[in-house]
Amino acid sequence: MVEAIGIAGGTVAQVGTLADVRAASPSGTPIIEAGLVVPAFVDSHIHALWLGRARSRVTLRGSPDIPHALARLRAAAQSLAPGEWLLGDAEIDGAELAEGRLPTIDELDEAALGHPLLLDRRSHDALANRAALAAAGALDRSENATAVGDPTDGRIERDSTGRPTGLLIERAAVAIVERVVPPPGEASLRRWIREAHQALRSVGTTTAADPALSPVEIAAYVAAAADGLSVRSVLFPLGGNGIDPRRLHADAESTGIAACDPRTLRLGAVKLFLDGGGSLGTALRHEPWPSTELAGIQSTETETLIEYLEWSKSTGQPLAVHAVGPRAVELLVQTAAFVSDTWPLGQLHLIHAYLEQDDAVMRRAAGLGIAAAIQPALHRAVRGAVKRRIGRVAADGLGDVRRWLDSGALVGGGSDAPGPDHDPLPYIAELVPLIGAERALRLFTADAARLIGSPTGRLVIGAPADILELELAHIEELASGTAMRLLAGP
Secondary structure, three states: OOOOOEEEEEEEEEEEEEHHHHHHOOOOOOOOOOEEEEEEEEEEEHHHHHHHOOOOOEEEOOOOHHHHHHHHHHHHOOOOOOOOOOOEEOHHHHHHHHOOOOOOHHHHHHHOOOOOEEEEEEEOOOOOOOOHHHHOOOOOOOOEEEEOOOOOEEEEEOOOOOEEEEEOOHHHHHHHHHHOOOOOOOHHHHHHHHHHHHHHHHHOOOEEEEEEEEEEHHHHHHHOOOOOOOOOEEEEOOOOOOHHHHHHHHHHOOOHHHHHOOOEEEEEOEEEOOOOOOOOOOOOOOOOOOOOOOOOOOOOOOHHOOOOOHHHHHOOOOEEEOOOHHHHHHHHHHHHHHHOOOOOOOOOEEEEOOOOOOHHHHHHHHHHOEEEEEOHHHHHHHHHHHHHHOOOOHHHOOHHHEEEEEEEEEEEEEEOOOOOOOHHHHHHHHHHHOHHHHHHHOOOOHHHHHHHHHOOOOOOOEEEEEEEOOOOOHHHHHHHOOOEEEOOOO
C-alpha cells in the first residue's frame, strides 16, 4: 500500500509516500486527492465490437414468449428498406420461453415481412428464415428442404420431414448464411468500437482483449486509432479449419496495426473455436448430452489444432483456444503436450473452460504453462440453461474460479460480453468471500493483463497510469459492493 502516485505523460512515474512523490514531481504539478486507488480493470475476453454492434440491432433477450419475440422482429422489419437484411441477436433459449421451444421457420418468415433474417445466438448458433437460407443457396427449388449438407463441424437443424427449422448449429453452419450477408461499412465498425469503449470506460475498464476478429474488423480498429481509442485494445484474429495461420497473421499485420502505439492497439493471440457452448448443448463432453445422441461438436479439427500449436511454438505468437467442455479442454491439453512439454506463460491459454472440468487436467494444463481466461459473468448467464440440460450439480460447479487458481494456472478475468454483463465490479465482489479481496481484484487487473500480454493492470513505475478510485476505506471491503470513479486512463 502506497500513499501517492506520480503521473507523467500517462505513465506511472513515481510511487511512495506523499512527501517523496511531491519532491520528485515538477513544481506546480496538480494534486488529486482520492480515496482507495487501484488499477483500472482489464477484460481478458470481451467481444467489444459486438458490444457496440448490439446497441443498433434488434434483440430478443428477455422475451417471455414467442409472440413477444416475433413482435420485436416485426417492428424492426417495418423500418427496413426493401431487400435489406434483418440482423440481430436472439440470446434466448427455447426452454426459457412460455412455449418451451424456439420460433419455427414459418414464424420467422412471417415476422421478417419478406426480409432475409439472421439472428446470432451467443456467437455459436443462429436463427435464419427461408429468405436468408435461399440467399445463401441452402434451399432446394421448393424452398422446403436444404440444398446443402451439414458441414463436419456444424449442423443445419431439420424436422422429422427433413425441412429446415431455422436453427443453425455452430459456426460452420452459421457461416453458410453469413457469407452472403452484406458486410458493415467502416463507418459502422468505427461507431461500434467507439460506443463499446464508452460503455467499458463507464464501468472502469480501460484495457480489453477483443477476440474472433477478421482482418477487415482489425483494419477498422486501426482506422479508429487514428482518431484516438479510449480503451487499450488487444485484438485476436480468428483462425480455423482451412485458414493457414501464417497467412492469417500476415493479413492481420497488413492492416497497419504494427505501426500503432502498442500501448493503445496491438495484435494479441490468434483465436480458435475448439467446441461449442454449454448453454447450447454443443460443448464437448465424454458422454452425450441428456436426451440426445450428441456429445458436442468439435469445431476445429485436431489436425488444424496441431498446425496452429506448431505455428505458435515455432514463432512465439500467442494462441487462445475456446474450449468449454471437459473433452475439449483435455484435447487441447493433450495436443499441446504432444507439440511441446513446456509453453511460456501467456503464450497459450484456454478460453471459458467452465463445464465439468477435471482437477487432474487443470493441474496438467498449469504444469504445461497453459493459462485460462475465465468469465464469472458468463457462468451466471448460462447457469440456468446448463441446469436444464444436465442438472443442478453440474450447473452449480460452472467455472469454479477457485479450482482453476488452485491448479496453479495463471487465470485472467473477463466477461464474454455482450450477453453477459460487462461490469466486473459485481463479480469481483462475489469472488471476495471465495478467494479473498486482493486475489479477486488481481483477476480483473494484473492477472488479466498478464494473460493477454498487456503492461496495464499494475500501478508500478513505467506502467500506463490507468487508475480507479473505489469508495472504500480498505480493499477488504470489496465484498460489500462499492462505487468507482475513473481517475486516469487512455
